[in-house]
Amino acid sequence: MADAAVVRVEGGYTYRRHALALRVMHWINVVALTILLMSGLGIFNAHPALYWGLSSYQGKPPVLSMTAVATPDGDRRGVTVVLGHTFDTDGVFGVSKQPNGQRAIRGFPWWLTIPDQLWLSMSRAWHFFFAWVLVLNGLAYLAWAIASRHVARDLAPTRTDWAGIGRSIADHLKFRHDDGEAATRYNVLQKLAYLVVIFVLLPLTILMGLAMSPRIDTVFTGWVDLVGGRQSARTIHFICAWLIVLFVAIHVFQVIVTGLWNNLRSMITGRFHVRTAPAAQPAIAAEGGEREAQ
Amino acid sequence: MKRSDRRKRRRFLARAFGLAGAGMLAGCDRLSQTSWVPSVLGAADHLSEGAAKLVARKAMAQEFAPADRSPTFRSNGTADPGTEDYQALVDDGFASYRLVVDGLVAHPRQWTLDELRAMPSRSQITRHDCVEGWSAIGQWKGARLSAILAAVQPKPEARYVVFHCADPMEADGTDLYYESIDFDDAYHEQTILAYELNGAALPVANGAPLRLRVERQLGYKHAKYVMRLELVQSFAAIGEGKGGYWEDQGYQWYAGI
Incomplete structure (x- = not known):
């Protein structure tokens, strides 16, 4: 882009926060993860129960199931059974209203699945296509993040970061955030959250997805036993998916409380506004210039 | 601004x-x-299949201990074909059953169940993964498909084995189940035509008298009530042309994921 990396505006300055490659990969991820989650819930609905172990039929009940129970008045209520505890989840899990208003027995409701209706082959088609999108986008990100030193420079916590972790936790709990010079760097909890999601949660989710493939299971015979078997892998895949949802919820919350438009703009055009006068402006200009060269 | x-x-x-x-x-x-x-x-399916062939062309599916077997092996899909022809086979204990093998082969022939039992066999305790998400573990014994193919000698142009089954998918007795696999799977060591489940004759609910075990793919590939194997160059002219009953409904032909 032609504009300068650092632009002075009233009461602060604007600089290029995110590189174009990162912005593009971020939004590809948003689309892929959304479709993967919703088509995944569509696949789950074909057999809305999770197990721990080698198989689903080992003489013990599922660890989680969404089912319908008959009521005395002849209707059915949706329930979710978790580790033997039954919760009434009627209307959302187990039994929910279809778009046409009729109540139907299904794990997750229509508005959480792709496609709306119970259509296993179509959910699978969406899921496996966007699984490739996620994997290829993830590999491109890793290559870029390592080559551009994004991981080393922006994500790896520094010694100062570790020393300030207590204060950072307190700040987060009080929803107190920097909008001055410190906002130009990720804070330590943010760095750790990104590192865990990028290097643990997403790879584990993908690996547990692969563990469900009877063909990929054969690559190293018996490797799926390392996590307790194929049905355990399916359960871990499900838990990981919801942990990613939890991360996204916190991420979006933080985006909102630390300045929705400024953050959103920085992920679209790349430009991020810092309120205070730049004390170390030359250093940042150099960094911005370096990023521009990529 | x-x-x-x-x-x-x-x-x-x-x-x-x-x-x-x-x-x-x-x-x-x-x-x-x-x-x-x-x-x-669907383009992603070709990518997945290509990747799988790259990393695990001949690899063996995991085999389990007798204690890992599911208490009862779940019957899914058809539990009884229910046709007159099939019932006649059940009534005489499958004595009149014949497995027909034809199509692009040098020596088409038929096998009785006893003749199949005399063929080179394999016994294996494997995990059955349904496309819906559940798994069950059972012990299967059956004739090696590779031995049957060796007996009929596929012609050079043959590329797939099609399994024609006795179970109708429509209530009026039409739309017989069928499936197909390629030669990588057909000649795989664990690919068998099973006549025993957990040490007993294969029950009707699980596909008596003969079902395919193709251990590196999902359950719907494991055709039950197998009556005829047909070797073909292409399955485009069979059913709706996608290579199997569920494939014709939109499921992947490559069911390794």
Whole structure:
């Protein structure tokens, strides 16, 4: 882009926060993860129960199931059974209203699945296509993040970061955030959250997805036993998916409380506004210039 | 930038995001109904199949201990074909059953169940993974498909083995189940035509008298009530041309994931 990396505006300055490659990969991820989650819930609905172990039929009940129970008045209520505890989840899990208003027995409701209706082959088609999108986008990100030193420079916590972790936790709990010079760097909890999601949660989710493939299971015979078997892998895949949802919820919350438009703009055009006068402006200009060269 | 301009731009952005989000999700649903989107999504199947062949062409499926077997092996899909012809086979204990092997082979022939039992066999305790998500473990014994193919000698142009079954998928007794596999799977050591489950004759609910075990693929590939093997160059002229009953309904032909 032609504009300068650092632009002075009233009461602060604007600089290029995110590189174009990162912005593009971020939004590809948003689309892929959304479709993967919703088509995944569509696949789950074909057999809305999770197990721990080698198989689903080992003489013990599922660890989680969404089912319908008959009521005395002849209707059915949706329930979710978790580790033997039954919760009434009627209307959302187990039994929910279809778009046409009729109540139907299904794990997750229509508005959480792709496609709306119970259509296993179509959910699978969406899921496996966007699984490739996620994997290829993830590999491109890793290559870029390592080559551009994004991981080393922006994500790896520094010694100062570790020393300030207590204060950072307190700040987060009080929803107190920097909008001055410190906002130009990720804070330590943010760095750790990104590192865990990028290097643990997403790879584990993908690996547990692969563990469900009877063909990929054969690559190293018996490797799926390392996590307790194929049905355990399916359960871990499900838990990981919801942990990613939890991360996204916190991420979006933080985006909102630390300045929705400024953050959103920085992920679209790349430009991020810092309120205070730049004390170390030359250093940042150099960094911005370096990023521009990529 | 003027404040009102900024506000206008923000409102535009918010609407664009909202529309894009809602449009994308509603769009996924509508796009599923088109003919071109499923075929684009299906391109990923070729990628998955190619990757699997690259990393695990001849690899063996995991085998388990007798204690890992499921207490009862779940019957899914057809539990009894229910046709007159099939019932006649059940009534005489499958004595009149004949497995027909024909198509692109040098020596088409038939096998009785006793002749199949005399063929080179394999016994294996394997995990059955249904496309719905559940798994069950059972012990299977059957004739090696590779031995049957060796006896009939496929012609050079043959590429697939098609399994024609006795179970109708329509209530009026039509639309017989069928499946197909390629030669990588057909000659795989664990690919057998099973006549025993957990040490007893294969029950009707699990596909008596003969079912395919193709251990590196999902359950729907494991055709039950197998009556005839046909070797073909292409399955385009069979059924609706996708290589199997469920494939014709939109499921993947390559069911390794």
